[in-house]
Amino acid sequence: MARNNEELKRKARADYVFRRFTQATIAAAYGLSEPTVGRWKRAAKVQGDDWDKARTANVIAGQGVEAVVSTVVEDFMMQAQSILDEIKDGSHSTVDKVSMLVALSDAMTKMAASAKRFAPKVSELGVAQDVMSKLLDFVRDEFPHHASAILEIIEPFGEHLAEIYTT
Numbered sequence: 384m385a386r387n388n389e390e391l392k393r394k395a396r397a398d399y400v401f402r403r404f405t406q407a408t409i410a411a412a413y414g415l416s417e418p419t420v421g422r423w424k425r426a427a428k429v430q431g432d433d434w435d436k437a438r439t440a441n442v443i444a445g446q447g448v449e450a451v452v453s454t455v456v457e458d459f460m461m462q463a464q465s466i467l468d469e470i471k472d473g474s475h476s477t478v479d480k481v482s483m484l485v486a487l488s489d490a491m492t493k494m495a496a497s498a499k500r501f502a503p504k505v506s507e508l509g510v511a512q513d514v515m516s517k518l519l520d521f522v523r524d525e526f527p528h529h530a531s532a533i534l535e536i537i538e539p540f541g542e543h544l545a546e547i548y549t550t
Contacts, residue, residue, distance in 0.1 A: 391415070392423050399424070400437045402542065403454070405461075411523075412534060456498050463487055511544045 391413055398404040398412070406420040424434050439454065466487050470480050515537055522533045 392427075395420055395423060396427065396432075396434055396437075399434050400441055402538070403438065403457075404538075408534075408538075411530070412538070452498050456494060459490075459494050463491060512541065515541055515544070 395409045395413065395415075398409050399406070404412070406417050406424070409415070410417045410420050427434060439451075466483065469475075470483050470487075473480075475483065519530075519533060519537055523530045526533075
């Protein structure tokens with residue numbers, strides 16, 4: 384079992400670094416929980432293998448400025464989602480929630496404008512990836528027996544879209 388576990392960790396790292404999968408996608412692909420993937424990532428960092436740095440280096444080395452901008456936007460949007468979750472689930476006052484939403488909206492507007500200047504196709508890629516993510520969520524909820532098949536199709540198609548929108 385330990386060997387299989389190490390193999391899964393290796394595959395998870397490769398998917399994260401080279402295919403830029405999210406931890407949620409990796410967890411779904413291998414039948415793991417997101418916290419498990421997160422623990423593997425943190426443990427690797429403690430041992431000197433920072434998956435995020437490896438991912439960034441791979442993007443910069445292989446894909447150029449548009450891919451770097453895409454990665455920055457992706458990271459920003461994940462943080463924005465965390466902030467939205469905190470606004471919804473946190474115990475903040477209404478005034479604080481409105482203030483947080485205004486600040487987030489301002490930051491998102493500035494991020495989108497900057498990304499468009501550096502890499503105009505990034506916004507198109509973002510829409511395409513969002514649609515794919517929503518499709519995957521829909522299939523998981525409405526047709527769970529087809530989840531593995533759609534995941535098998537969506538992952539390589541996502542790479543295909545990234546090539547179209549970043550070249």
